[in-house]
Amino acid sequence: MSELAARPGWDRRQLARYVQNYGVYAAVVVLLAYNALFTRNFVDMGNMRTQLVQVAPVIIVALGMALVIGTEGVDLSVGSVMALAAAVIPLYLGFGLWPAIIMSLLIGLAAGLVNGTLVAVVGLQPIVATLALLVAGRGIALVIAGGQLKQVHNADLIALGTNDVAGLPVVVWIAAVLALLTGLLVRRTTYGRQLVAIGGNRAAAGLAGLPVRRVLIVTYVLCGVLAGLAGVLATARLRASDPSAIGNLMELSAITAVVVGGTPLSGGKVRVLGTVAGALVMQLVRATLIKHDLPDSTAQMVQAVIILVAVYVARERRTR
């Protein structure tokens, strides 16, 4: 009797847990399978390539966002930081590709440092702390760029946005490598484990002697640098630095990818692969709707519902 009762069956709790853990991967598979069967020209190389190129910057930003959300925070400024990074590129492209990229990443680093300091040292709520830079960042970017779109003609930079390596676009490789590195960072390094512990129980982490402030600042800095890199790649792909358009509403896409990927907003858990899958799901949903001639309005409402469902499912159930 008792053995029977103890046997793992498909009770509701367990089902909920499976959905929580694997739902997002299942969604990717289902979406791909559906499109393979019912959507013409979906699973061909050209289309897959487009989808991946479009989703790569979202993934890069979402990786940083996942780290921040893992600390029970949020970074609203990522889109503006992308614009800042993009605005800086034309200024330094004259010195070569690498100086320009390094300056862009440094801008991202500085932005992260500001956010991290406001959160960890001043003690502001992450929403307000990063809201300020969301508002101001794009303004600064526009001031730097003189409010104008600037074409870039540097062949190396354009190659970064358009070339292939081993059959896949460079941006896709970069996103994949960064996802791998972020995964290792979270799982294998002291910093990663401390981050998750701080997000899970800040009081206990502090009592265990963890460097809470330092870890928080580093996390916002990483998020800023990744956003900066995404800004560089967006510029490369557009062949232009357009601070008024680059990164617009990226904070929403990134947060959505993280949340749909199963990382709880309450912190203490970072799902790197889930975040990648979350970004893919949102991309595939949009593509599917477009391919089936469903309008943008439907796409947005569907996204809204997906976010709500994902957060509802990922809610940490209270264990009493």
Added chain:
Amino acid sequence: MSELTVPGAAPGVPVKRELNSERFAGLAQRHGALAVLAVVVIAASLIWPTFSNGDNLAGIAVHSFYPVIIALGMTFVIVSGGIDLSVGSVFALGGVLAAYASQWGPVAAIGLPLAVCAVFGLVQGTIIAKTGMAPFIVTLAGLLGARGLLLAVTTEGSKTYLFPAGDGFVRLAQGKLFGISYPVYAAVLLAVLAAVLLQRTKYGQALFAVGGNEDAAALMGLPVARIKILTYTLCGLLAGLAGVLNAAWTGSGVTIIGVGDELNAIAAVVIGGTLLVGGAGGISGTVCGVLLLGVIQNVINQIGSLTSSVQSVVSGAFLVVVVVAQTYLSKARRLR
């Protein structure tokens, strides 16, 4: 009932715990926005004579009426300890629906958008209050949902509805009294009503209590869930109303407006001294916050050589200075 006296309680209970510096910190926190606004206005009038002429001031007022109305709702939500990211989208939706419904007369042009926007807020509020999901994420979904609804109404944003030529509602909205547009009076009236609602009604008191200490409010027997739902409904309603008035003023339901207005509203509310953690704040501060942002924009226009993007830099800088100052003022008042 409480005819109670304590005989011979001579020593008394030490009551005062507040130092003058703390009192000053409290004042600065509550009225800082007004003081800064006054300084900026006086300085601007001295530097640019054109700033203080009637037309310019009326211009600032008319550009501030709809942000004020949105920020009123946001003040309620933030006082309750929440946040509403959907107001920009709901604002745009309200305007589009007003223009769309104007073909059936002014009652429909006002009634339909207000009803839809209020229901939109009601749904968000219910989800937040009943599932315990974070307001931040629920209203983020609301931001997308309202925008989607708007696109659906306007055939994917390609159709801009216009109010019928000579529409009475439009003429009213575009009319002026003493050189000031009617919607400005509407915003002032709404601000007064909101202040009364917040300070002089049971609901307003309950709102402060829920934002200040939700557990204590529940223990004191306040209906916390109902208060939250009402608050998000009110916020949706006000954002929709802002959209209606703006649409009538411009004579059309523009589809691409409202993006980022939620951030301006939050910034204005926070600059106005309302604590983002909830439980404290006021309407006058919010109005000052909106006006401050409007004046800054106007001043940047006066300078002329600066692009409008400088405005967001200044707004963002203001926001940081204000919240950091607030944090340290709170510490000085031992609120944390």
Added chain:
Amino acid sequence: MTEPVIAARDVVKRFPGVLALDRVSLSLAPGEVHALVGENGAGKSTLIKILTGVYQADAGEIAYAGQPVTFARPLDAQTAGISTIYQEVNLIPLMSVARNLFLGREPRTRIGLIDTGRMNREAAEALARFNIDADVTRPLRTIGLGAQQMVALSRAVATDAKVLIMDEPTSSLEPREVETLFRVVRELSARGIAILYVSHRLDELYQLCSNVTVLRDGRVVHTGRIADLDRLTLISHMLGRDLAQVRREGVTGFTGHGDAAATEPVLVADGLTKRHVLHGISFDVKPGEVVGLGGLLGAGRSETAKAVVGALPVDSGAVTIAGKRLRRNSPKKAIRAGVAMLPEDRKAEGIIPGLSVRENIVLAALPRLTTAGVVSRARQDRIVETFMKRLRIKASSPEQRVSELSGGNQQKVLLARWLCLHPKLLLLDEPTRGIDVGAKAEVQALVDELAGEGLAVVLISSDLEELVEGADRVVVLRAGAVVGELAGDDVSEHAIMATLAAHEGEPDE
């Protein structure tokens, strides 16, 4: 005896894994001031929450004015006339005094708006009756805690309460404020309001209450007139030690200790002081010695431990570890100096629930297992394996989530977290509370073993038996001050209780 105004009969309340109340009965007559006492986890707050409608009883009944009632919500209980004053003042700090006083029942003008003028006037009058002269338009925060407590009391009385429940109302008050509060309580009692008074300050109970009910482990262990009960007996009821049965040898996992050699102390705490909490606490611990901190709930034992590890900033006083004074103490610094603390609240301050057993064990040691930022998995596994074996941690694997473990095993995981740092000083705050008997004995034996290896241990426990058998010396605390120290053969349950009782009733400070 008069008809009770409120009575609980055989109330049972279960939480997953715990029987919080086991057939508890309690009744209050009008005008009665009834003391409710018990240590942590005895069930006091569960009982209060059932009486006030926060929880509902699983079995048994609540009778109010002779009629059986069920309060579904706190509001129902309040409307019926049951008001509660909580330990932490449960009002809204940022709202004005008057608004707090009238929240939910504001006086209105003819057009339905709140009549601010009348509200402020009536609030000032109401507080004046309690001899409080405060500016009622200022935020509640700005008045003293005592005055805040009076506002809460005034609010409770103004709602026409028949029953008033006071949950440790004096824990943060100054002596003068306590006096005023007592006068008010007596006055209320004279008006026929029944008062349930929860406190761990025995002198208050004897001053104020006529009857007492003692709860322990969810059961009523004694109820009756307080005058018939001397302090020592009352304490023995609370702590669960039958005086007749107090023996020198018990059944804990401790064995006898060798005496600590007269070496340099590992810890010297000198005059630790924090307003309202600690008043000049001084003691020392030598290597291989187990020093117990004794005292009732709220005596400042946990706070002392937290002050030592730098988690509670002190106003003055010094902590010296192995001859080195810790300046600007913080957990990080204390840990580096060789201090480890097992916190009292395992859930809130100990485990990281979402992480595995392995990750919880190595958490504090991470920097020491790291090369170039990467944590060595092999070294982690070695530590985890060693300690899981040594502490007999029962988990399906090191990768099991720590939140799925039993309380005892969670406690062992936390012990492992600290032991793998090889600390010089280990502070154990209630190390065996809420864990099963087997694990308890294991933890106790381990403490012995560690002391035998030369570790200095501070043991905090409400279990007198554990304290007596585990500790070489016991420092007794009361109201944040050291009131006695017992060593060698003087360490006995009777002696500890006698020390506690002797010092009860002495004036504060």
